[in-house]
Amino acid sequence: EGEITAFIKTALGFWKKVLAEQEICKWDALFEKTWYPIMDPKSLAFGADTFKGWYSTSSDFIGSTPFTENALYHDWGNGGPSGLSKTDNFFARWEGYFNVDAGLMNFCTEADDGMEVWVDWNDDEKLSKDEKVIDHADAPWTGTVAKEVSGADAGYHKIRVDYNEKTGNAKAKFYWVKDNEYAAWYWNNENLSGDPVLFRRENSIDYNWGTGSPYKDKDKNVVNPDNFSVRWEGNIDFPITDNYTVIANAVNGTVSVSVDDQPKAKGSSFSVTQGKHRIKAEYKHSKGNAEVNIGFAPKGKFLARYFKNTDRTGTSATTAIEDKIDHRWGNSGPIAGVNDNFSATWEGYFPFENGNYDFIAHVNDRMWIWIDGEQIYADRSDGPKSKAFLVTRKMTAGDHHIRVEYTEYDGNATAMLNWSKQKDNEFTATYYDGNPKGISDPNAIPTRIEKLSSIAYSPQGEQNFSASYEGWTDFDNGIYEFSLTTVGNLWIDNVLTIDQGTKMILPMNKGRHLIRLEVVVSGNNPRINLVWSKVKDRNGLVGMAFANQNLSGTSCQDNLYYWMKPYDDKHPIYFYHYIPDGWYSEKGAPCLSSSNFSVRLFGVFSLQKDATYYFMAQADDMKIWVDGQPLINDWDGKQTGASFAEIKLAQGDHLIKVEYRNLGGTSQVMIGWNTDGWACVYKDPKFGGETLCRSKDISGANYELDLAQTPWNDTISSVKVSGNIKFTGFNKRGYQGESIIIKGPTAKDSLGTLDNRISSFRIE
Incomplete structure (x- = not known):
């Protein structure tokens, strides 16, 4: 029934004749001549790539x-x-034409049995003894016969x-x-049962069939698009002795793999020697998109697959084992x-x-990345190439599965990916070439990213x-100067x-600090x-000065340095700076101005014991x-004299x-x-006018001051006392006469009958 296509082979070439149903098979002298310079005509004849078989109870x-x-x-069975x-x-017999x-x-x-x-190597339709490749007619046998097929013998037989x-x-089975x-068998069921509907040889297990059939013959599905299964077997070369990992993926189905008849789970590691090893794999598909790929790579290396399309469908054109993804193909x-x-x-x-x-990547055109099946990056379709x-x-510690997909459309092609563990004293540099506004544009996409040690x-x-540039950097306690070119x-x-x-x-505390430069x-x-x-x-204040009162703009002097030491043998005043109005010495007046400047200073001071410390500031x-904690904030634009603060500090460096600013x-x-x-x-009353601040001397002895020979005699109108200090003021020299006692912490904005009458005082 149906049409018959006849092939005639002569010394002159090949002819094809299509005979319609019930047409008399009379060979006329004239045939439509068709040349087949590449394909052997027997590949199109009945039985080509298909077995014709018979079962019988007689031979x-x-x-x-x-x-x-x-x-x-x-x-x-x-x-x-x-x-x-x-x-x-x-008895059973099968025959057909195969390549x-x-x-x-x-x-x-x-x-069995x-x-x-x-194999009819000489195509004479006679099966001679020397053409027999398997000869086990009388007993069960499982095995392989290897035969070197010459170029002359290759083709359909x-x-x-x-x-x-x-x-x-x-x-x-044969x-x-x-x-x-791989020898591959396909079944039209999910459990590899019964007789397979297709056998073929395959170079790799790497398929994305989508919703279509794995195999069609003249637009007719030989294998179902859904509910099918596949088994692969092959002797595969492993190029080196190493620990390999099973790389296997299956969509809408399950996959199993064995190496030398030992089951191997997806992602498992196994050791093999260099040479051929028996690989078996199975894929059982249910419904929907069908995709399966199975391969092996030494642990710490990539199995790369390259496709002649942009969506990674079908079978890969070539595969490779690669140490890393580092490709700058350019126009190739x-x-x-x-x-x-x-x-x-x-x-x-x-x-x-x-x-x-x-994880840092450089791409042209698009890339997608998964770690352990979770997508960590998906390329924007509307982004730059x-x-x-x-x-x-x-x-976490251990082995992790990395999968990367890449697509190149046209023009230059680049695919690069590397990763490194974050560490201190290393910087991530991000560049926006041709885009000066890139760092301020949240939608801008970098053109280059790299790691730098400085x-x-x-x-x-x-x-x-x-x-x-951004990274974590270790610092010691101290004052640091940061300079940019x-x-x-x-x-x-x-x-x-x-x-x-x-x-x-700037002062820096010991430890890790985040540095970012734009x-x-x-x-x-x-x-x-x-x-x-x-x-x-230690023992110094360093900093910079500004030619304004708000520490803004570029510094006018950035090499300021002042010793931080006791004012004299008696007073625990560690920084004293006095600039008379109109004195423009560069050392004394920052920015060559005694009346319009601001200064920022830093220093390290060392304490001998754990205690509550009382600070006094006058400016x-x-x-x-x-130590980064705000202590005194007297920034109100008023010449208010002195400020007090206390803080608990431990022994050691701080x-x-x-x-400060001059008003x-x-x-x-x-x-x-x-x-x-x-x-x-x-x-002045209410803590106004000129101010004089003192404490017990450095040795711990009481401090006494006779004001008779100073501008302060009979001029004191208000007093502030902090900490555990007791202030006693006398209206006569030599710490005699009428007195007033003020214990800290107290502030007296008026001294009553002793206003402007104190001639000596004692601090204890």
Whole structure:
């Protein structure tokens, strides 16, 4: 029934004749001539790539009804083929035309009972003894016969298989496959049961069938799109002796793998020697998209697959084992003759330590990344083609599965991915080439990202770009000077420290600090460099001055240094700075101005014991921090004299930060601290006018001051006392006469009958 296509082979060439149904098969002299310069015409004849078979209870097969099947893979057990009257002592024969290509071919048999196989190498339709490749007619046999097929012998040949079942179990399996190929059988059910509907040789297990059939013949599904299963077997070369990892993925189905008949779970590691090993795999699909890929890679390496399309569908064009993803193909690609419209996947298992890791990629055109099945990055379809990105991921100790997908459309092709554990004293540099506003635009996409051991970059021809540098850095306690070679913004622990400037002096506590630098470059070949160094260890205040009263803009003097030591042998005043109005000495008056400046200073002071310390500060306006904690904030634009504060501090070194400004006229700055307290006297009521602050002397003895020969005699109108100090004022010299006692902490804005009458006082 139907049409018959006849092929005629002569010395002149090949002819094809299509005979319609019931047409008389009379060979006329004239045929439509069709040349087949490549394809052997027998590949199109009846039986090509398909077995024609017969079952019979006699060896002559007389009266047997022929059938066709695509795979010779039968395991009847104690039964037999349907339609036969008995399950023992039966015969089977299969024959058809199949392509046998050049190279070392393995002819594989699993038979119970006898089996013989011929390949008609000379195409004379006669099966001679020397064409028999399997000769086990009388007994069960499972094994492989390897035959080197020459180029002359390669091509389509008739293959015939004879099987003789005697008694007991019945099994007849036959196939041929090369090393590093898989023999693949497909079933139209999910459990690999019954007879397969298709056998074929496959170079790899790497398929994305989508919702279609794994195999069609003239648009007819040979294998169902849903509810099918596949088994693969092959001898696969492992190039080196190493620990390998099973890389397996299955969509809408399950997958199983064994190596040398030992089951291996997905992601499991196993050790093999160099050479061939027996691989078996199965995929059982239910419904929906069908996708399966199975491969092996040494632990710590990628199994790379490259496709001649942009969606990674079908079978990969080539595969490779790669140490890393580091490809700058430019206008070429990984597949010979394919420069555009290709795609790739990389998969592998890699060891990690506990900690945060930065994954950095450079891509042109698109990339997607998964870790242990969770997507950590998906490329924007509307984003630029050339881009860089960084993803930070918390990783646990052990092996983790990394999968990367990549698509190249046209133009330059780049695929690069690396990762490293975050560590201190390392910086992540992010560049926005051609985009000076990149660092301030939350939607901007970087063009380059790299790790640096220091913030130092010398562009080679780049201009009009922006960049950021960020990392954690270790510091000791101390005062540090930060210097930039180009104007930028510097954040330390998320606090803006340099605002469009180049230099800053800061105290740093011992430990880790987050450094972030942002720069915008508009010129050619700018050099970006940020360095810092400790200025002094102890006993000094260092800093910078500004030619304004709000510490803003660029400093006018950044090399200020003052000794921090007792004012004299008696007074625990550790910083004293006096600038008479109109004195413009560079050493005395910052920014060559005695009446319009502000100063920021830092220092380290050492304490001998754990205690509560009482601070006194005297200036027009002043702020003080100790170990980063605000202590005194007298910044109200008024010349208010002295301020007090107390704080518990431990023995050892401590950081002090001082900011003060001159509001006009004479500038006097005084800072002191001790464990007793302070007394400050004022010439005006309510703590106004000139101020004089004193405490017990450094040795701990009481402090006494006779005012007779000083401008303070009979001028004191108010007193402040802090801590545990007791102030006693006398109206006569020599600490005699009428007195007033003030114990700290107390403030007296008027002295009553002793206003402007104190001639001596004692502090104890």
